[in-house]
Amino acid sequence: MESLGELLDSMKSPAFRRKSDEIAKELLEHPLVRSLKEQHPELTEQVLRTNLSRVYQYVGDHNNCEHCPGLERCPNDFQGHYSKLDVQIVNGSPEIYERKAPCSLQISKTNEDQIRKRIRSFYVDERALEEGYNEVEIMSKDRLRAPAVHQVFRYIRDTRENGLSPKGLFLTGSFGTGKTFLMCYLLHELAKQGFTGVIVYMPEFMEDLKSMMQDNSKLKETVETMKHCDLLIFDDIGAENLNPWVRDHVLGSILNFRMNRKPTFYTSNYRLDGLEKHLSFTSKDGEEAHKGQRLMNRISPFVDVVQLFGENQRG
Template identity: 65%
Template sequence: MESLGEVLSQMNSSQLKRRSEELAARLKSEPLVRELRSSHPELGEEQLTRGMAKLYQYVRDHQNCANCPGLEQCPNDFPGHFTKLSVERIGSEPQLIDRQVPCTKELQHEREMSVKKRIHSFYVDDRALEEGYDAVEIMTKDNMRAPAVGQVFRYIQETKESGLQMKGLYLEGHFGTGKTFLMCYLLHELAKEGFSGAIVYMPEFVEDLKSMLQDNDRLRETVEMMKQVDLLIFDDIGAENLNPWVRDHVMGSILNFRMNRKPTFYTSNYSLKMLEKHLSFTNKDGEEVHKGQRLMDRIAPFVDVVQVGGTNKRGRA
């Protein structure tokens, strides 16, 4: 339907009167308007005539919604919304009141944007966070990783029911078994419950920290955010080239703050024992066993280990 203003502006007075009467009769015969009148018998002809523009918009929006072309191509005057009519008594007379109400697609979009705002991603492909997740598909895709998937699902459910846990998860497994994917699923599901989170790809994060040395504000903001988010994931820990400053002052500071406060999660190709050996060696000072142990004291007691089995799925559809 074209706009009411466009229809009426193209006519002279006689045409306008005739077309207005035709339009009023057509609107009154619309199922939506008949349903409205049936629900509100107190509405008289005078109120309907005065509210003709609202009725027109009401019918037009609902017709557009019935043939919805998608949120991005929404033809309604207020995209993602439709006109809703109610009848309220103002003074001694009932009157039509129109409001713009978000449609289901707009509400879904708002929920998705709200989830995205709760998640920070550092060097992790955003597609891993944005693609649709199907719990049944995740569980059945590879039977060898089903026990790990079950543990992650139980953790999500416990957090939904009981609130933020003090311990996180340490997902250990070979390349391409879906460890990062499972952590993104966890992050996405709990973000929908209102929890904030961040996922950090360790090899690139450690390299980027070098440039942050020249930008103290950015470094401080990044470290503070990682301390404060509800859920923090260090993805592919053990694959980075550590230096003493990153290990002792950045990682140590973040983990020291979070332990006994908020859960931290990890994905790795290393066992905890192998990770300790990795953390004990830096490219500057060589092997420093006690410093590796100090950091592991902030990791191992605060995670449950999840063995992720299965085949390498990278490069597959």
């Protein structure tokens, strides 16, 4: 490695100075710098040369952005950001200041991160919440589900325009028709508007509640989260194994709190009457029709039913 003295000596050489002058001349003739001078006629060549390192960074970042390899491989010093130059008059002389601005990809990622922070999922495949959504694709994938899709789109539009309604949606249909996908789409779109949401896969949630009974603080935190979020989705309700305590004191408590306050959504292979029969039966106490009716009184009046037709997409 050469010594500092040798490095300083090389900087004094005519060849080094010629190379520096060539770089400076090329930079000052760059279209971006010419445009900057047109916007700020007060910028003299001397001021630009004094701030050559900032100008170099400015031009280099923009060149990298023109040939962007993607956010993860961004070659700029500050990933996802590029240099911008501001000119201000200080004590009668122009001064150049550099600042970092986020690129469109970084802005998009930041927005997506904010959306994800507003959504919590319990036992639902995260990929369903992270996939890109295309309305045209949703409509064209299976024409049979178009009426249901229109209802979901209408609900999203009405909520954007009028705010939260105490009424949610009850999506019913056969296996693999896209009920969970549509609810994830609804969550994603309304999270963009600032609403918080929780989606719960009921079969696994009900199983996990058994262990939560030994951890009262975790159970309370989970129930409070579901009570107070803006949008709550019970996914695949009717597929779980119920026990009476969970049905009456957990599910009943959540629904009792939310009714007339915030919307709750459901996906199910059952229709409402079939769900009532399911909620009336537990493995411990057998059939208790009045318990199922009591829970359905907190569900049926607070949902619009959406019948989802279509082919099984999982195949």
